[in-house]
Amino acid sequence: xxxxxxLLIDIAGTTLTDDDRRRLAHPLVGGLILxxxxxxxxxxxxxxxxxxxxxxxxxxxxxxxxxxxxxxxxTDGFTHLPPMRVLGQxxxxxxxxAQDTASxxxxxxxxxxxxxxxxxxxxxxxxxxxxxxxVIGDRALHADARVVSVLAKSLTHGMLQAGMAHCGKHxxxxxxxxxxxxxDLPRDARSLKAILQDDAAPYGWLSCTLSAxxxxxxxxxxxxxxxxGYSARWLQAILRGRLGxxxxxxxxxxxxxxxRQLEGRTLTPTEAVLAALGAxxxxxxxxxxxxxxxxxxxxxxxxxxxKAQITGQWQPSEASEARRQALLPRQPSPDWDxxxxxxxxxxxxxxxx
Numbered sequence: 001x002x003x004x005x006x007l008l009i010d011i012a013g014t015t016l017t018d019d020d021r022r023r024l025a026h027p028l029v030g031g032l033i034l035x036x037x038x039x040x041x042x043x044x045x046x047x048x049x050x051x052x053x054x055x056x057x058x059x060x061x062x063x064x065x066x067x068x069x070x071x072x073x074x075t076d077g078f079t080h081l082p083p084m085r086v087l088g089q090x091x092x093x094x095x096x097x098a099q100d101t102a103s104x105x106x107x108x109x110x111x112x113x114x115x116x117x118x119x120x121x122x123x124x125x126x127x128x129x130x131x132x133x134x135v136i137g138d139r140a141l142h143a144d145a146r147v148v149s150v151l152a153k154s155l156t157h158g159m160l161q162a163g164m165a166h167c168g169k170h171x172x173x174x175x176x177x178x179x180x181x182x183x184d185l186p187r188d189a190r191s192l193k194a195i196l197q198d199d200a201a202p203y204g205w206l207s208c209t210l211s212a213x214x215x216x217x218x219x220x221x222x223x224x225x226x227x228x229g230y231s232a233r234w235l236q237a238i239l240r241g242r243l244g245x246x247x248x249x250x251x252x253x254x255x256x257x258x259x260r261q262l263e264g265r266t267l268t269p270t271e272a273v274l275a276a277l278g279a280x281x282x283x284x285x286x287x288x289x290x291x292x293x294x295x296x297x298x299x300x301x302x303x304x305x306x307k308a309q310i311t312g313q314w315q316p317s318e319a320s321e322a323r324r325q326a327l328l329p330r331q332p333s334p335d336w337d338x339x340x341x342x343x344x345x346x347x348x349x350x351x352x353x
Contacts, residue, residue, distance in 0.1 A: 003027040003028070003316060003321070004028075004316030004317050004318065004320050004321040004324075005027060005028055005029055005030030005031075005058075005321065005324065006028065006030060006273070006277055006281075006282065006283050006284050006305075006316075006320060006324070007028050007029045007030060007273070007283075007284055007286065007301065007302065007305065008029075008030060008031045008032060008033055008060070008062060008250070008283055008284065008285045008286065009023060009024075009029055009031075009032050009033075009286055009289065009290070009298050010032055010033050010034075010035065010286070010287050010288055010289060010290050010298075011032060011034075011038060011290050012037070012290040012291055012295070013037070013038065014037075014038055014039070014040050014044055014048060015044075015047070015048060015051065016048070016051050016052065016055070019290075019294065019295055020290070021055055023295070023298055023299070023302065024052065024055055024056060024059060025055060025056060026302050028302055028305050028306060028309075029059070029302065030058075030059065030060055030283060030321075030324050031059050031060030031061060031062055031119075031120075031283075031324075032052070032059065032060075032061060032062065033062045033063060033064070033285060033287055034048075034061065034062070034063045034072060034118065035063075035064075035072060035287075035288075036072045036073070039072060039073050041075070041076040042076045042077060042078075042116055042336055045073065045116045045117070045118075046116050046117050046336075048117075049061055049116060049117025049118060050117060052117075053117065058325065058328065060119050060120055060324065060327055060328055061117065061118050061119045061120065062118075062119065062120045062121070062122060063113065063118055063120075063121055063122070064121070064122050064123075065109060065113060065118075065121040065122075065123060066081075066084065066109075066121070066122075066123040066124065066125060066139060067081030067082055067083060067084060067105060067109065067123075068081070068082060068083025068084065068085075068086075068138055068139060069083065069138075069139070070139060073112075073113075073116075077112075077336070078112055079108050079109075079112060079349065079352060081105055081108065081109055081352065082105070082352070082353050083138035083139065084124065084125060084138070084139055084140060084141045084151075084155075085129065085137075085138040085139075085140060085141065085142075086138075086353055087101060087102050087105065087141055087151050087155075088129070088140070088141045088142035088143075088147060088148075088151065090353070091142065091147055091151060095150075098151060098154075099150060099151065099154040100154070100351060101351055101352070101353060102151045102152075102154035102155040102158065103154045103155065103157050103158035103161070103348070104158060104347075104348040104349070104350075104351035104352055105155060105158065105348075105352055106124075106154070106155040106156060106157065106158025106159040106160075106161075106162070106166075107158035107159065107161050107162045107344065107345065107348035108158075108162075108345065108348050108349050108352055109121065109123070109158075109159065109162075110158065110159040110160075110161075110162035110163065110164035111162035111163075111334075111339055111342070111345045111348070112339070113164065114162060114163055114164055114329065114333040114334070115333055115334055115335060115336045115338075115339045116333075116336070117333060119164070119327070119328055119329050120164060120165055120166075120167070120327050120328075121159070121164065121166065121167070122167045122169060122214060122250075123155075123159075123166060123167065123169075124141070124152045124155050124156065124166065124168060124169075125139045125140055125141070125169055125170075126141075126148055126149075126152055126168045126169065126170075126171075126173075126202045126203065126206075127139070127140050127169070127170060127173055127174045127199070128140060128142070128143055128144075128145060128148060128173060128198060128199050129141070129142055129143045130143065136174055145198055145199070145201040145202050145205075146201075146205075148202050149201070149202040149205045149206055152168065152202060152206060153206060153209055156206075156209060156210070156211075158348065161344065162345070163329050163330065163331050163333070164329065165211035165212065165326070165327045165328075165329075166210065166211050166212065167210070167211065167212035167213065167214050167248075167250060168202070168203065168206060168210045168212070168213050168214070169213070169214035169216075169252070170214055170215065170216035170217075170218070170228075170252060171200065171203055171213050171214065171215045171216060171228060171234070171239060172195050172196075172199050172200035172203065172215075172216070172220070172228060172234065172238070172239075173188075173195060173198070173199020173200055173216065174186075174216040174218055185217065185218075185219060185227065185258045185261045186217070186218045186219070187218070187219045187220075187221055188218055188219070188220045188221070189220075189221050189222060190220070190222065191222050192220075192222060192223045195220060195223070196238075196242075200238075200243070203239065203243050203245060204242075204243040204244070207243050207244040207245045207246070208244075210245065210247055211247050211248065211326070211327055212247050212248040212249070212250050212323075212327060213239065213245060213247065213248075213249050213250070214249075214250050214251070214252055215227075215228040215229035215231075215234065215235060215239075215249065215251065215252065215281070216228050216229070216252070217229060217252050217256065217258055217259045220234070225263060226262060226263065226279070227259075227261070227262070229251050229252060229259070229276055229279070229281065230262055230275045230276055230279045231279055232278075232279045232280055234279075235249055235279050235280035235281065236279075236280045239280075240280065247323060247326070248282045248283060248320075248323035248324060248326065248327055249280060249281045249282050249283070249323075250281065250282065250283040250284075250285060251273075251276045251281050251283065251284045251285050252285065253285050253286070253287040253288075254269060254272040254273060254276065254284055254285060254286050255269065255286050255287050255288055255289055255297070259272065260272045262275060268300075268304075269286055269289070269297050269300065269301045269304075270300060270301045270304030270305060270308075272284075273286070273301055273304075273305060274304075274305070274308055274313065274314055277314060277320075278314070282317070282319075282320035282323045282324060283320070283324055286298065286301060289301075
């Protein structure tokens, strides 16, 4: 087993710089997340992902690509996927057709990304559409956990058909709170029983389906004073133990100030990564740090994690590394021109609303 590589970082531009190459070559870095700023067109994206894979074939190239307002690549042939709420509305008219449509959306989403060399998308959202959450809103499939579970399973089936793993988010549920965890630390005062009965239910029903899970930057005050992503109770006792999930646990963006609030203080990025890994996360996501101070925070975090390993403050995990590698595609991706002639893709494309 190779070295556990838990860090997922970002890059500033549309090609790799020498600093990017140095960071991505580091054995503690397991992948990167792309944003709209890393996109010009398909040719550029394919060249960029090719550069990354030549540097290290095992790096996991990720993106937030859900459909609706969370879709990083929208031009040069990429299909405009609907917000996930559209699938929930379709369910109310024809539940079986909605499942087929969800599979079609998942297939198209994954196939187009794979044809440009992207390995993995942080989707689907499993949060329930309770109403008050503006950050979730139409990203949620439905208000009923049973409908969310069935549609998400259909969506992930389509993704897997196109050769891509997936990530259910935001465990145990972000839809009930109004605060946006990008800027504030939301608090949910419901009981564990209520959360397990509603918001967290899809994670139990999909425990053998999901490739990865992303915990919410939310404090569930009756369960743990720590946010879910820093909580061994949520991640190990409940998600792994009670709900039986065996895939990768990936933090939400640890660069957000609200995401680094822990028991009354703001953690440094290194402290946040160590707290998340210590609680049971396999991978730690640090976004948008390449844009500030020449990426100094990324270098500091890599160095801080390396020191923590040397001093015994953090122990690499073979199981976590195996889960990271399980997210990598099993098959090489088709090129775009081949995809445009692929019968399965074209059939799915015709069913996207």
